[in-house]
Structure formats: C-alpha cells, structure tokens
Amino acid sequence: MTGYIVRRILWGVVLLVLVSALTFVLFRILPTAEPARLRAGRGASPATIAALRRDLGLNKPLVVQLWLYMKNLFLHFELGYSYHSNASVRSLIFERLPATVSLTLGAAVVWLAVGLPVGIVSALRRRSRLDRASMGVALVLVSAPEYWLGLIVLYLFAADIGQVKVFPGSGSYAGLTSDPWKWLTSLLLPWLVLAASFAAVYARLMRSSLIETMGEDYIRTARAKGLTERRVVMRHGVRAAINPIMTIFALDVGTLLGGAILVETVFDIPGIGRLSYDAITHADFPIIQGTVLLVALFIVVANILVDIAYAYVDPRVRYS
Amino acid sequence: MTEASLNEPLLRVEDLRVEFPTEDGVVHAVDGISYDVRAASTLGIVGESGSGKTVAALTAMGLTRRAGARISGRILFEGRDLLALSEEEMRRLRGNEIAMIFQDPLSSLHPLYTVGAQIVEAIRAHRDVSKAQCRARAIELLELVGMREPDRRVDEYPHELSGGMRQRAMIAMALANEPRLLIADEPTTALDVTVQAQVLALLERLRRELSMAIVIVTHDLGVVADIAADVAVMYAGRIVESGPAARLLSAPEHPYTWGLLRSIPTLTGPRARRLEPIPGSPPSLIERPSGCHFHPRCPYAQPDHARIDPRLEPVPGEPDHRVACLLEPPLRHDLWAQLRAGGTAAQALSATTAGVPEAPA
Numbered sequence: 272m273t274g275y276i277v278r279r280i281l282w283g284v285v286l287l288v289l290v291s292a293l294t295f296v297l298f299r300i301l302p303t304a305e306p307a308r309l310r311a312g313r314g315a316s317p318a319t320i321a322a323l324r325r326d327l328g329l330n331k332p333l334v335v336q337l338w339l340y341m342k343n344l345f346l347h348f349e350l351g352y353s354y355h356s357n358a359s360v361r362s363l364i365f366e367r368l369p370a371t372v373s374l375t376l377g378a379a380v381v382w383l384a385v386g387l388p389v390g391i392v393s394a395l396r397r398r399s400r401l402d403r404a405s406m407g408v409a410l411v412l413v414s415a416p417e418y419w420l421g422l423i424v425l426y427l428f429a430a431d432i433g434q435v436k437v438f439p440g441s442g443s444y445a446g447l448t449s450d451p452w453k454w455l456t457s458l459l460l461p462w463l464v465l466a467a468s469f470a471a472v473y474a475r476l477m478r479s480s481l482i483e484t485m486g487e488d489y490i491r492t493a494r495a496k497g498l499t500e501r502r503v504v505m506r507h508g509v510r511a512a513i514n515p516i517m518t519i520f521a522l523d524v525g526t527l528l529g530g531a532i533l534v535e536t537v538f539d540i541p542g543i544g545r546l547s548y549d550a551i552t553h554a555d556f557p558i559i560q561g562t563v564l565l566v567a568l569f570i571v572v573a574n575i576l577v578d579i580a581y582a583y584v585d586p587r588v589r590y591s
Numbered sequence: 592m593t594e595a596s597l598n599e600p601l602l603r604v605e606d607l608r609v610e611f612p613t614e615d616g617v618v619h620a621v622d623g624i625s626y627d628v629r630a631a632s633t634l635g636i637v638g639e640s641g642s643g644k645t646v647a648a649l650t651a652m653g654l655t656r657r658a659g660a661r662i663s664g665r666i667l668f669e670g671r672d673l674l675a676l677s678e679e680e681m682r683r684l685r686g687n688e689i690a691m692i693f694q695d696p697l698s699s700l701h702p703l704y705t706v707g708a709q710i711v712e713a714i715r716a717h718r719d720v721s722k723a724q725c726r727a728r729a730i731e732l733l734e735l736v737g738m739r740e741p742d743r744r745v746d747e748y749p750h751e752l753s754g755g756m757r758q759r760a761m762i763a764m765a766l767a768n769e770p771r772l773l774i775a776d777e778p779t780t781a782l783d784v785t786v787q788a789q790v791l792a793l794l795e796r797l798r799r800e801l802s803m804a805i806v807i808v809t810h811d812l813g814v815v816a817d818i819a820a821d822v823a824v825m826y827a828g829r830i831v832e833s834g835p836a837a838r839l840l841s842a843p844e845h846p847y848t849w850g851l852l853r854s855i856p857t858l859t860g861p862r863a864r865r866l867e868p869i870p871g872s873p874p875s876l877i878e879r880p881s882g883c884h885f886h887p888r889c890p891y892a893q894p895d896h897a898r899i900d901p902r903l904e905p906v907p908g909e910p911d912h913r914v915a916c917l918l919e920p921p922l923r924h925d926l927w928a929q930l931r932a933g934g935t936a937a938q939a940l941s942a943t944t945a946g947v948p949e950a951p952a
Contacts, residue, residue: 488698495652495693496713496764497686506712507701586748587702 276579283571290567291344291560295337298556306354306554327354340560350564351557353550360561363546370444371542374465374534375527377458381466382473383520389470390477391509397482405474412471421464421537428460442539461538465531469523473516480512487511514584518577525573529566599670600627601804602651602772607664609643609650616877620646622828623664625903628772628821631802633795635819635836637812637851641873643828644808648774651806652691653681668772687717690765694777696757700749706733706760707745713767732763737793755786759793766797773797775807779814791817812851816840824848827874827884830903834912844906844914844923846889849930867935883917890936891918891926 307323308315324330328339343349350360389409393402412420427433429440438460445453484490485508493507494500530544539545543562550558581588609621621643628634638644649655651666653673666673668689673681685691693699701709710729714720720728726745733741736759749757758778765773775794779787795818798805807819815822815836823833824845832845843849850869871888874880883901886892901915916923922943929939 488693488695489701491654492693492699492761492764493701494654494657495685495691497682497684497716498712499682499716502716511701511703585703586705587750 272582276575279575279578283575286571287564287567288341288345291341291564292337294560294563295340296333298559299333299336306556309554310354344564350561353555353558355550355553355555355558360557363558364543364561364565367541367543367546369446370540371528371530371535371544373447373454373458374461374531374540374542375524377462378465378469378527378531379520379524381462382469385466386470386473387477387513387516390474391481391504393474393478394481394485394512395504402478406478409471409474412467413475415468417464417468417531417533418537420467421461421534424460424464425537441537444538444540458540461534461540464537465527465534473520476516476519477512480515481508484508484512514581517580517584521573521577521580522570525569526566528569530562601630601669602628602806603665603667604647604651605665605667607647607650607666608662609646609655610661611659612661613877618876619828619879620660620876621650622879624823624825624828624830626823626830626833628804628806630771630804631798632821633798633805633807633819635815635822636806636808636825637810637815637822638825639810639873641876642825643876644825645776647825648691648776648806648808651774652685652689653678654685654691656681683717686713686765686770687768688770689772689774690768690770691774691776692758692761692765692778695781696754696761697749697781699761700757702749705746705748706752706763710745710760710764710767713764717768728767729763732766733760735766735797736760736763737789738763753786754782755789758782758786758790762790762793762797766801766803769801770803772804772806775805777809778807780809780811787814788817794818811855812840813855824851827879828876829884829915830913831885831916832912832914833903834906834909838909838912842912843927844912844920845885845916846891846918846923846926847885849927850888853930883915891922891940893917 305320307320307327307329310327311320311323321330328336331339340351343351348361350364352359353363389405393405396402425432425440428435428437430436430438430443431440433440439453439457443453443457445457447454485504489511490503490507493503498507528543530542530547532544532548534540535542535544536548543565546558547562549555550562603625604627605625606623607621607625608619608623611618611620624643624647626634626636636644636647646655646660650660650662651668651673653676655662656678662674664674668684673684676684700706704712707726707729710732711722711725714725714728715722730741730745733744738744738756738759744752744756744760749760752760758781762778773794778794779790782790791814794805794807797803805818807814809815819836821834822836822839823830824839824847825831826847832839832843832848839848840852843852847869850867853867854869856866869888870890874884874887880887880897882895882897882899883889883892886896889896896917899917901917903913903915906912906914907920918926925943926939929942930936934942
C-alpha cells in the first residue's frame with residue numbers, strides 16, 4: 272500500500288512537470304498579445320518595449336526561458352512575477368485561494384446535501400411523479416449556464432439590484448476571518464448557483480447508481496435476512512452505490528479549487544477563477560501558468576486521494 | 592409447538608398463484624400450485640429455468656410483493672397465512688423463522704462487509720444481543736457449517752473465500768436465528784461438482800441436527816435424489832408431478848419428468864444409453880400453450896391434449912404420488928418401461944402403440 276502511494280505521488284510529480292512544460296510552450300506559441308507591448312502602454316517607443324522584453328526575460332530563446340522557468344518552479348517553488356503588476360504569482364495565488372476554497376467547499380456541501388437525497392428518493396420511487404418532477408428539474412439545472420443562472424439570481428435577490436432585496440449582491444465578498452457574517456451571507460447566492468448544476472448531476476448519478484445497486488442479489492439477501500427496508504436501502508444499497516460517486520466528487524472539487532471562473536466573475540469574488548480571467552485578458556503568462564498548474568496539482572492530488580480512499584471503502588480493491 | 596400441530600405440515604401452500612403484470616402482458620409465473628412441507632423434512636422443487644420455481648420460493652418469503660406481483664392462494668406456515676401478514680410481520684418472520692439461501696453466493700453476499708459483520712447483522716435484525724456475543728455466535732455458526740479457522744474467516748470479505756466457503760457462509764447466515772424452514776434456491780448450481788456434494792451433505796446434516804425443514808429449488812434431479820424426501824416437478828408455473836422422492840424417481844409418471852431423468856448423464860445406468868434432451872424450450876409464461884402446457888414438447892401428445900387441461904391427480908394405487916397427465920396410466924407405464932430399457936421416445940411410442948390395438952390413431 273505504501274509503495275503504491277509513493278509510486279502514485281512520483282507519477283503525479285512527473286505529470287505536473289509535463290503539464291507545466293506544455294502550458295509554457297502552448298501559451299508562447301499561440302498567437303496572442305505581446306506582453307511587453309501591453310505592459311509598456313499605448314504609444315511606447317520600440318526602445319522601451321525592447322528594454323521591457325529584456326527585463327521580463329522575453330528576449331532569451333524559448334528553450335532557455337523554459338529551462339529557467341522549470342528550474343525556479345521545481346527547485347524554489349517560485350512561479351515567477353506577473354508581467355502586468357510585478358506581483359509574485361505565488362503570493363497572488365495564496366491571497367486568492369481562501370475565497371475559492373470557501374466557494375467550492377460551501378457549494379460542495381450544498382450539492383451533496385441536496386443532490387444525494389433527491390437521487391435516493393428518485394431511485395426508490397422510480398417512475399413516480401416525484402421522480403419525474405425531480406429529474407425534470409435536474410435536467411433544467413444541468414442545462415442552465417452558471418453565468419445566466421447567476422445573473423437571474425442577482426436580478427431577483429441581490430440587495431442592490433434585486434427585485435426582492437435579501438442577499439448581498441455582486442462584489443460583496445469578505446474574508447472569513449475579517450467578517451464571518453458578511454462572508455456567509457455574501458457567499459449564499461454563489462454557493463446556490465455553483466451547486467445547482469452539480470446537485471442536478473449528483474441527483475442523477477445517485478439515482479442511476481442506486482437503481483442498479485438495488486437490483487443486486489445482495490439486496491435480495493439483505494431483505495431475506497429480515498432487515499428493515501430503511502437498513503436495506505442505507506446500509507446495503509446506498510453504501511455500495513455511493514462509491515463511484517465519490518470518485519467523481521473528488522475530481523469535481525479538485526477542478527473547482529483551481530477556480531470557478533464563471534461564478535467568481537459573475538459575483539465578483541476575488542478567487543483563483545477571477546485571477547485567471549484577469550490574467551487571460553492581460554496575456555499575463557506567469558499567472559496563467561500558475562493557475563493552470565494549480566488546477567493540475569489539485570486534480571492529481573484528488574486522484575491520489577480517491578485511489579487511497581477506495582482501498583478503504585472497497586475491500587475488493589487491493590494495491591500491491 | 593403443540594401435540595396437535597405435529598401432524599400438521601410446517602408449510603402448506605394452497606392454490607398459490609403469482610402473476611406479474613408487464614408491458615408485454617401478464618406473466619403467469621406460478622399458476623395454482625399446492626404442496627406441503629413436513630417439519631424437519633426436505634422437499635425438492637424441480638423444473639427448468641422459467642418454470643416458476645424460484646418465484647414460488649421467493650413468494651413464500653414475501654419477497655415478490657415489492658415487485659408488484661399479484662398473489663392469491665394461501666401459504667400457511669405453522670398455521671398462519673403468510674399472505675395475510677403485514678409487511679412488518681413478514682419482515683420479523685424472514686431470516687428468523689424462514690431463511691433463504693441463493694444460487695450465487697458471491698453476488699448474494701454484500702461485497703463491502705465481512706462475513707462476520709453480515710452474520711451479526713442477521714442476528715441483530717431479530718434479537719437484541721450485544722455485538723460481542725453476536726461475533727462469538729458468528730464464529731460458532733461458521734464452525735457449524737464446517738469452516739476451518741472460523742475465528743479468522745469471520746473477519747474476511749466474501750471475495751477472499753472460495754465458492755464453497757462462500758455458500759457455507761451464506762448457510763451460516765441463514766441459520767443464525769435457527770429457522771424452522773430453510774429455502775434453498777439452486778444452492779449448488781454455481782459450485783464445482785465436488786463442492787456441490789459437500790454442500791448437499793452439509794444441508795442434510797444440518798437438517799438432522801437442527802430438525803429444520805428444507806425446500807430445495809433446483810433444475811437438477813440428481814440434487815433431489817441426494818437430499819429430498821419429497822419432490823414436486825414444476826412446468827410452466829404448475830406442478831405436473833409430485834410424490835415421495837424414492838417413488839417418483841424410480842417410477843416417474845409424467846413425460847416431462849421422464850425427459851428430465853433422461854437428460855441426466857449417468858455412469859451406472861442399465862447400459863451406456865444416449866442422453867436424450869427434451870425437445871424445444873420452456874414456453875412463454877405470458878402466452879401459455881393451450882390444454883396440457885407440455886403438449887408442444889411431448890413426444891406422446893395426442894390431438895385432444897391441446898384442448899384438455901390435465902389435473903394433478905393421484906396415480907392409481909399410489910395416493911401420495913400425483914401426476915397431471917392425459918395419457919392413460921397403463922400406457923404411461925408401458926412407455927416408461929420402454930424408456931427405462933434404453934429405448935428412444937420414438938421407439939417407445941411405436942412399441943407401445945403396436946401392442947395396444949385400441950390406442951387412438
């Protein structure tokens with residue numbers, strides 16, 4: 272087991288090296304804006320731009336740039352400095368991470384708390400009106416784009432522009448430590464909007480997984496033992512049906528921790544997603560590079576955690 | 592148990608019908624069957640897949656209600672009609688007074704719990720016993736079903752056991768609350784031949800030691816010959832022949848039973864006779880054949896057998912041996928004599944009709 276985990280972690284590191292090299296090359300090959308020109312501002316002289324190129328290290332051959340970048344990254348955990356603001360990318364990411372973590376984890380709680388019970392009830396009352404209604408709503412929520420849903424919700428409930436002024440609107444985010452109450456209220460709408468499509472997906476996943484599980488022979492055995500139906504469903508059905516969902520959950524959370532770009536943008540939450548969005552508009556390679564790497568890191572870590580967790584929840588999985 | 596009830600059968604099934612409404616029509620899975628199971632004895636229910644034998648067994652456990660089945664008739668267990676019980680009353684009976692084991696022990700055991708945990712759960716579903724006591728009891732049960740190192744096996748998962756050990760674990764779980772009746776649905780079908788014999792011997796030993804009745808559902812007459820005191824042969828949802836195993840296996844009356852017997856390979860037969868499979872396949876239980884349901888596959892069927900529905904009636908001189916066949920008893924007797932001597936169905940038919948001038952053309 273330990274050997275397996277060590278191998279997985281080493282593979283994860285290799286993967287991260289490849290991802291960082293690939294993003295580095297991709298963003299420099301793609302025809303995009305010239306960072307030095309953007310930085311220099313309108314009407315800058317060619318001499319100024321050339322000086323900036325030298326300062327930013329853009330005049331060196333691409334291979335040398337890549338080598339320097341990789342060396343800094345993997346030896347010093349240094350992600351470089353923003354072309355646009357000169358700020359350290361690492362400290363920018365650490366500054367923005369709490370908002371994204373708050374948004375993601377809160378939304379995850381909401382979508383699990385809503386999606387799983389709805390899925391279970393739908394599976395148990397298959398083809399009932401309740402099932403049809405839930406799955407209908409789920410289809411709508413899956414199809415609704417987040418930014419659209421976000422705008423609708425703001426229009427309806429935001430304190431500034433809403434028809435019913437209940438929740439703080441866009442741009443009201445405050446850190447958990449600075450103002451807990453404001454943190455909570457400002458995140459309620461983003462949580463709901465971000466959780467909506469996930470809750471719908473998870474309800475459908477839970478439903479289909481549980482329907483399949485409830486047809487298994489061991490469910491018949493559980494009933495033949497004289498267990499209460501509640502116990503048959505929860506301890507025998509859901510317990511087995513939830514395993515595949517756990518995998519998807521870890522990957523979803525990992526991806527979202529790398530920034531929920533749409534929701535962060537609509538609600539103006541200063542998270543990683545917002546950081547990436549701004550960086551893309553400014554062709555700020557070091558930041559783009561840093562956030563892409565962050566997503567890759569979270570996904571790799573989530574994958575490893577899922578594999579380890581699986582060995583505990585499913586005894587049939589044994590790593591050697 | 593009172594003195595008077597000793598003479599009553601433990602389980603009496605009367606005119607049981609189970610139908611499943613489906614999109615394609617009503618499936619007549621069980622079509623008016625009746626049988627008795629005496630306390631501490633073994634009844635074998637035999638038939639091909641799709642003959643309704645498993646549905647009949649599941650219905651006795653109250654496990655077809657949820658599937659939307661229409662059920663009628665009576666299932667008297669120690670005098671109580673199980674079909675009249677509420678779901679909660681039925682639940683208290685299941686796994687407690689009537690237990691069941693299934694065909695494939697790997698898929699029938701929960702993959703995520705240890706064998707011990709599953710046995711403990713079975714006990715605690717019906718008894719308020721501490722977990723430590725239950726665990727001790729689980730080890731005792733595993734020992735009872737012949738598992739070596741039961742105190743180690745108790746913490747193993749089903750996938751860590753061999754097929755035979757898994758079925759033993761299933762049996763241990765079924766015995767947890769000392770049921771009066773064990774329903775075994777194809778308990779040996781998924782096992783190796785040598786392991787099959789061990790499991791049957793185990794069931795027979797447990798029946799004697801625990802004075803527990805067994806209903807064994809199987810497609811294999813060999814299994815029945817090994818273990819059952821009484822046999823009921825099912826075809827298309829009905830019992831077509833029933834009686835004491837010794838009598839039914841040596842002097843079978845129904846052409847379907849003949850077919851079943853003649854499709855078993857044997858090393859000890861009168862001569863190396865050819866295996867003769869029953870032609871055709873089991874009928875649809877939605878659109879059943881008219882008259883005798885077996886007539887389309889019966890080599891001896893006569894034209895009016897497609898019209899007349901045979902009733903299950905005692906064989907002359909054998910009140911316990913009942914058969915639902917339209918052939919005249921002497922003719923059946925002659926046919927079986929020919930078949931037993933090694934003849935094919937066609938040979939038997941020509942030999943007997945030649946010798947019986949008044950047989951219909």
